[in-house]
Amino acid sequence: MSNAISISGLVKNFGHVRALDGLDLAVATGEIHGFLGPNGAGKTTTIRVLLGLIRHDAGSVALLDGDPWTQATELHRRLAYVPGDVMLWPNLSGGEVIDLLGRLRGGLDTSKKDKLLERFDLDPTKKGRTYSKGNRQKVALVAALASNVELLILDEPTAGLDPLMEAEFRACMEEDRSNGRTVFLASHILAEVEALCDRVSIVRKGKIVESGTLAELRHLTRTTISAEVTSNPGSVVGFNGVHDVRVHDHKVDFEVDSDRLDEVVRSLAPLGVRSLVSHPPTLEELFLRHYQDDVDLGSSETET
Amino acid sequence: MVGTGSLVRLILQRDRLRLAVWVILLVAVPLGTTSAFIELYPDAASREQLAATVSSSPSLVAVLGPLYDSSIGGLVTWRVGVIAAFLIGLMAVLTVIRHTREEEETGRRELLGATVIGRHAPLAAALIVAIGAGVLIGLILTGGFIGMGLPSAGSLAFGLGLAGVTATFAGLGAVSAQLTEASSSAKSIGVAGLGIAYLLRIAGDVGESSGALWVSWLSPIGWFSQLRPFAGEQWWVPALWGGLTLMLVGGAFAVSSRRDVGAGAFPPRPGPAEAGPGLRSASGLGWRLQRGALLGWGLGLGVLGMVYGGAADSIGDMLEGSPQLAQIFEQMGGEQGLTDTYFSFVVGVIALLAAAYAIRAVLRLRVEEENLRAEPVLATATPRSRWAWSHLVYGLAGPVLILALAGVLGGLTYGLISDDVTGQVPRVLAAAMVQLPAVWILTGIAMALYGLAPRHVGLSWGALIACLVLGQLGQILQFPQWTLNLSPFTHVPNFPAQEIEMVPMVLLLLVAIALTGAGLIGFRRRDIG
Ligand SMILES: Nc1ncnc2c1ncn2[C@@H]1O[C@H](COP(=O)(O)OP(=O)(O)OP(=O)(O)O)[C@@H](O)[C@H]1O
Numbered sequence: 001m002s003n004a005i006s007i008s009g010l011v012k013n014f015g016h017v018r019a020l021d022g023l024d025l026a027v028a029t030g031e032i033h034g035f036l037g038p039n040g041a042g043k044t045t046t047i048r049v050l051l052g053l054i055r056h057d058a059g060s061v062a063l064l065d066g067d068p069w070t071q072a073t074e075l076h077r078r079l080a081y082v083p084g085d086v087m088l089w090p091n092l093s094g095g096e097v098i099d100l101l102g103r104l105r106g107g108l109d110t111s112k113k114d115k116l117l118e119r120f121d122l123d124p125t126k127k128g129r130t131y132s133k134g135n136r137q138k139v140a141l142v143a144a145l146a147s148n149v150e151l152l153i154l155d156e157p158t159a160g161l162d163p164l165m166e167a168e169f170r171a172c173m174e175e176d177r178s179n180g181r182t183v184f185l186a187s188h189i190l191a192e193v194e195a196l197c198d199r200v201s202i203v204r205k206g207k208i209v210e211s212g213t214l215a216e217l218r219h220l221t222r223t224t225i226s227a228e229v230t231s232n233p234g235s236v237v238g239f240n241g242v243h244d245v246r247v248h249d250h251k252v253d254f255e256v257d258s259d260r261l262d263e264v265v266r267s268l269a270p271l272g273v274r275s276l277v278s279h280p281p282t283l284e285e286l287f288l289r290h291y292q293d294d295v296d297l298g299s300s301e302t303e304t
Numbered sequence: 305m306v307g308t309g310s311l312v313r314l315i316l317q318r319d320r321l322r323l324a325v326w327v328i329l330l331v332a333v334p335l336g337t338t339s340a341f342i343e344l345y346p347d348a349a350s351r352e353q354l355a356a357t358v359s360s361s362p363s364l365v366a367v368l369g370p371l372y373d374s375s376i377g378g379l380v381t382w383r384v385g386v387i388a389a390f391l392i393g394l395m396a397v398l399t400v401i402r403h404t405r406e407e408e409e410t411g412r413r414e415l416l417g418a419t420v421i422g423r424h425a426p427l428a429a430a431l432i433v434a435i436g437a438g439v440l441i442g443l444i445l446t447g448g449f450i451g452m453g454l455p456s457a458g459s460l461a462f463g464l465g466l467a468g469v470t471a472t473f474a475g476l477g478a479v480s481a482q483l484t485e486a487s488s489s490a491k492s493i494g495v496a497g498l499g500i501a502y503l504l505r506i507a508g509d510v511g512e513s514s515g516a517l518w519v520s521w522l523s524p525i526g527w528f529s530q531l532r533p534f535a536g537e538q539w540w541v542p543a544l545w546g547g548l549t550l551m552l553v554g555g556a557f558a559v560s561s562r563r564d565v566g567a568g569a570f571p572p573r574p575g576p577a578e579a580g581p582g583l584r585s586a587s588g589l590g591w592r593l594q595r596g597a598l599l600g601w602g603l604g605l606g607v608l609g610m611v612y613g614g615a616a617d618s619i620g621d622m623l624e625g626s627p628q629l630a631q632i633f634e635q636m637g638g639e640q641g642l643t644d645t646y647f648s649f650v651v652g653v654i655a656l657l658a659a660a661y662a663i664r665a666v667l668r669l670r671v672e673e674e675n676l677r678a679e680p681v682l683a684t685a686t687p688r689s690r691w692a693w694s695h696l697v698y699g700l701a702g703p704v705l706i707l708a709l710a711g712v713l714g715g716l717t718y719g720l721i722s723d724d725v726t727g728q729v730p731r732v733l734a735a736a737m738v739q740l741p742a743v744w745i746l747t748g749i750a751m752a753l754y755g756l757a758p759r760h761v762g763l764s765w766g767a768l769i770a771c772l773v774l775g776q777l778g779q780i781l782q783f784p785q786w787t788l789n790l791s792p793f794t795h796v797p798n799f800p801a802q803e804i805e806m807v808p809m810v811l812l813l814l815v816a817i818a819l820t821g822a823g824l825i826g827f828r829r830r831d832i833g
């Protein structure tokens with residue numbers, strides 16, 4: 001079994017709204033896969049299809065080599081889920097909810113649970129509404145992490161957690177990674193994704209627009225270069241894969257498609273390089289490019 | 305109080321359909337009854353005969369209300385006054401809680417709290433809408449009665465009385481909403497208060513001859529009868545509603561200004577750190593979520609059965625002194641016949657209430673789903689059907705328990721009074737149990753809506769109201785038979801007044817099974833959320 005999740009051409013309509021529009025996604029077994037995208041992109045919808053909570057209109061979906069709609073019950077024994085909006089029963093204590101969800105899944109590891117309660121500094125005797133948002137989130141997280149399942153599906157699990165608890169969550173994920181657990185993590189927190197994820201998929205308007213390791217994604221975008229040359233830098237404008245050229249005397253700033261970097265640096269050398277600064281795109285730049293509507297997505301791909 | 309006005313508009317907009325149904329129901333029933341009575345009892349003699357029968361029958365007083373005057377107005381007040389007071393009280397309690405505690409519970413209140421809205425505005429707005437609806441109903445009725453030729457003083461008293469009941473129970477709703485965190489518990493408190501008021505009024509009115517009328521004076525519903533519309537109005541009675549309303553509303557505002565948004569008046573006690581052995585399956589969770597309501601409804605309807613049983617006539621005593629009365633009763637089937645008619649009527653009322661419980665129990669599924677608490681459970685190894693059954697079972701088995709309890713207790717009290725325990729318990733119990741197929745139709749309707757049209761589950765309540773109107777009032781209002789036939793309760797045998805017929809029961813059962821099955825299948829195929 002190589003893929004924990006494989007989706008192709010997934011379509012889901014809610015009335016006239018097309019929430020998923022031919023989404024393709026592969027999550028390899030054992031990896032931590034980041035799932036990113038702007039609000040309303042279709043992350044939660046994808047997860048709900050994976051959990052068999054909603055039917056899909058077209059495409060194929062395989063979860064742990066099974067069909068999430070027809071084999072929901074069997075598959076759910078092998079996964080744990082943390083919803084984005086955690087709602088608890090007002091008359092059940094957090095401890096009861098954790099035990100209940102664990103038992104419904106087919107058992108939970110009590111010693112692991114006790115450790116997690118301590119690590120997340122969670123009081124299990126409080127009831128429903130008396131938990132703050134972050135603490136409600138922790139109840140769901142402990143319930144999921146305390147299980148010994150092979151796949152975790154997490155929908156913005158750290159929304160509402162304070163930085164300390166978020167660090168604790170990352171530590172838990174690192175442990176899970178070394179235990180070979182597969183994690184599918186929808187998130188808006190880039191630092192978290194950068195720190196944890198082996199691979200990332202970016203979804204926009206119900207379609208995957210980018211998928212790969214962070215290094216690969218970086219590679220697909222532009223590197224910023226500032227150079228000072230001895231001759232006139234005007235010819236830089238004509239280089240292939242160069243954008244946003246700003247010339248000031250002998251100085252030139254520009255952006256270059258990362259896969260053309262080598263070529264451009266070679267062409268730059270004859271101009272007599274006195275100084276050269278290059279920095280790779282920050283993760284923010286990377287994501288903002290995909291999140292913003294007005295960026296023309298096609299351009300970088302069609303040029304290559 | 306800033307923002308009260310805009311909140312009132314918001315509530316009216318959200319609830320326009322719901323409120324319209326209440327207003328139409330509460331206006332149409334008294335006015336329809338009036339027009340029917342004008343036709344049925346055109347002369348004083350026929351009215352006096354009816355009045356004499358009613359006044360001498362504690363059971364009729366128990367289920368409907370006391371009769372203080374044999375004019376048309378007096379008869380209408382007896383026939384629908386208490387029912388209308390009960391229903392309008394229910395409207396008030398539910399409306400206020402819906403727009404206060406329920407809003408807080410779902411977190412919508414916090415969304416509003418961040419805008420320019422005073423902290424008391426939501427409560428004030430909910431009270432204004434609920435009481436406003438009561439006043440509107442009162443005004444329309446007053447005008448309507450006068451228009452139909454009834455005395456204006458009585459017409460005004462009737463309308464004023466309903467407005468007073470509305471205000472008081474809106475106040476009770478406001479207080480209940482402050483006490484608990486869960487809107488369902490707040491509703492239970494409010495409805496329990498209403499039920500107690502109804503039971504006190506039965507006890508007082510039935511015991512009037514033995515000097516127990518003061519018990520009725522403890523009940524805001526009893527005050528409605530004591531205002532005596534069309535029977536020598538006691539105009540100071542509305543001051544009682546006014547005073548109690550002020551106290552309740554004042555109390556609610558006082559608590560509301562001291563507590564946090566979302567919190568109850570009593571901080572919830574901490575719970576166990578670990579789940580007990582009972583909480584290991586969907587059915588364990590279902591029991592945990594349903595047991596309180598089952599207990600409450602069981603007790604409430606059990607007590608109601610007991611009170612009805614106790615109020616059943618020991619008519620024999622009265623008949624001895626009055627040959628004319630004896631003749632009237634003979635025409636109606638003799639003493640036994642009258643008691644039988646009484647019991648089949650009473651179990652009909654209890655069955656409607658049991659159906660209300662059943663709908664509530666099934667719609668808990670929707671509550672869980674809407675509050676996003678179904679999803680985490682369905683993402684575990686719990687199959688959808690098992691989760692659905694964990695609540696549906698209360699809609700099916702709950703009415704069995706409730707009707708059995710009410711039937712046994714009703715038969716027992718009546719048996720003790722009439723020295724015939726072994727004879728009456730099985731009779732009244734059977735009378736209650738034959739209602740089950742009709743109750744299950746409503747369970748089935750709720751389940752079918754939940755599975756096939758989850759956004760419209762509220763229509764289940766519409767179906768219940770239709771059964772109420774058709775069954776309890778359809779005959780007085782002279783609806784055509786085919787409309788009466790729409791209600792499943794029309795088709796269950798009026799045991800013990802009539803023989804038990806199996807065919808309609810089996811048919812009802814089949815329809816109930818089909819509806820429930822359709823709901824379950826629909827639910828397994830549809831999207832959650
Ligand atoms: N039950 C539903 N009915 C109708 N439309 C829906 C429903 N659920 C989701 N949508 C729509 O589908 C689209 C995708 O929503 P989804 O919740 O999957 O987004 P998301 O990526 O999880 O966003 P966020 O980051 O805000 O959580 C949105 O346009 C949303 O309005």
Ligand SMILES: [Mg+2]
Nearest residue numbers: 043044084155
């Ligand atoms: Mg989401």
